[in-house]
Amino acid sequence: MTRLLACLAVVTALSAGAALSAVGAPSACKPTANDAAGPFSQTGIAAPRRAKIGTGHILRARVVRAGDCRPVVGALVVLWQAGPNGYARRGRGSVRTDRQGRFTFQGPVPTSYGRQPHIHIAVIHPQFEELLTRHVVPRGATSGRKTIVLTPLL
Numbered sequence: 333m334t335r336l337l338a339c340l341a342v343v344t345a346l347s348a349g350a351a352l353s354a355v356g357a358p359s360a361c362k363p364t365a366n367d368a369a370g371p372f373s374q375t376g377i378a379a380p381r382r383a384k385i386g387t388g389h390i391l392r393a394r395v396v397r398a399g400d401c402r403p404v405v406g407a408l409v410v411l412w413q414a415g416p417n418g419y420a421r422r423g424r425g426s427v428r429t430d431r432q433g434r435f436t437f438q439g440p441v442p443t444s445y446g447r448q449p450h451i452h453i454a455v456i457h458p459q460f461e462e463l464l465t466r467h468v469v470p471r472g473a474t475s476g477r478k479t480i481v482l483t484p485l486l
Contacts, residue, residue, distance in 0.1 A: 360401065361396055361397065361398050361399060361400070361401040361481050362398065362481060363398045363481050363482065363483045364463060364465050364479075364480050364481045364482070365465070366463060366464055366465070367452075367464050367465045367466050368464070369464055378410075379410045379411070379412065379424035379425055379426040380421075380424065380425060380426065381425075381426050381427070382425040382426070382427075383425060383427045383435070383436055383437055383438060384425070384437075384438040384439070385413075385422060385423060385424070385425050385437075385438070385439040385440070386438070386439045386440040387438065387439075387440065388439070388440045388441040388474065389438070389439055389440065389441045389442065389469060389473070389474055389475065389476070390436060390437070390438045390474070390475045390476075391411075391436065391437045391438075391451060391467055391475070391476050391477075391478065392434070392435075392436050392475070392476070392477050392478075393409075393434070393435055393436075393437075393453075393467070393477065393478040393479065393480060394429075394432065394433045394434050394435075394478075394479050394480070395407050395409065395429050395433045395434075395435070395455055395479075395480045395481075395482060396433050396479060396480070396481055396482070397460070397481070397482060397484060398481050398482060398483050398484065399484075401481075402433075403429070403431065403432045403433025403434075404429055404433045404455075404457055404460065404482055405429060405430070405431055405433060406428055406429060406457065407428065407429045407433070407455050407456065407457040407460070407482070408426060408427075408428060408455070408456045408457070409426060409427050409428070409429060409435050409437075409453060409454070409455050409456075410424070410425075410426045410453070410454040410455075410456070411424065411425050411426065411427075411437045411439075411451055411452065411453055412424045412425075412451070412452045413439055413440075413442045413450070413451045413452065414442065414443060414445050423439070425437060425439070437451070439451075441469065441473075441474065442469045448468050448469075449468070449469045449471070450466045450467060450468045450469060451466060451467045451469065452464070452465075452466050453465050453466060453467060453478075453480070455480055455482060457482065459484060459485055459486075460482035460483060460484055460485060461482065461483045461484075461485060463480065463482055463483075465480060
């Protein structure tokens with residue numbers, strides 16, 4: 333019985349400390365760093381509206397706001413990955429984020445063309461700085477997760 337009470341006391345103390353530190357803690361949402369334009373510099377960022385360009389790899393991601401980590405609703409996310417013959421229109425797609433800032437993109441497992449396999453991502457929303465980034469796909473991975481943090485314009 334004494335051991336149970338001691339465990340409960342520790343859990344209560346840890347919970348109270350976590351709640352206090354969460355209230356006064358600075359935000360953990362730091363802006364995602366911009367990346368090189370990649371294939372977007374050659375043809376712009378227009379892409380057909382589709383969340384699936386093939387099968388083999390699924391990227392689940394979330395777009396949030398720097399500072400308070402709130403979801404960015406309705407952001408246009410353009411994705412582009414290279415195939416065995418380089419970049420082609422069939423390797424592009426675009427989606428909009430949902431009410432929680434989430435999106436899913438499905439395609440073939442990205443191939444290597446002298447660099448780590450990756451998916452280029454452009455995120456556009458009128459209230460945020462435009463962002464170009466990438467998701468690197470580890471060898472053998474069939475799925476991935478990413479959080480993208482945008483910087484508000486004001």
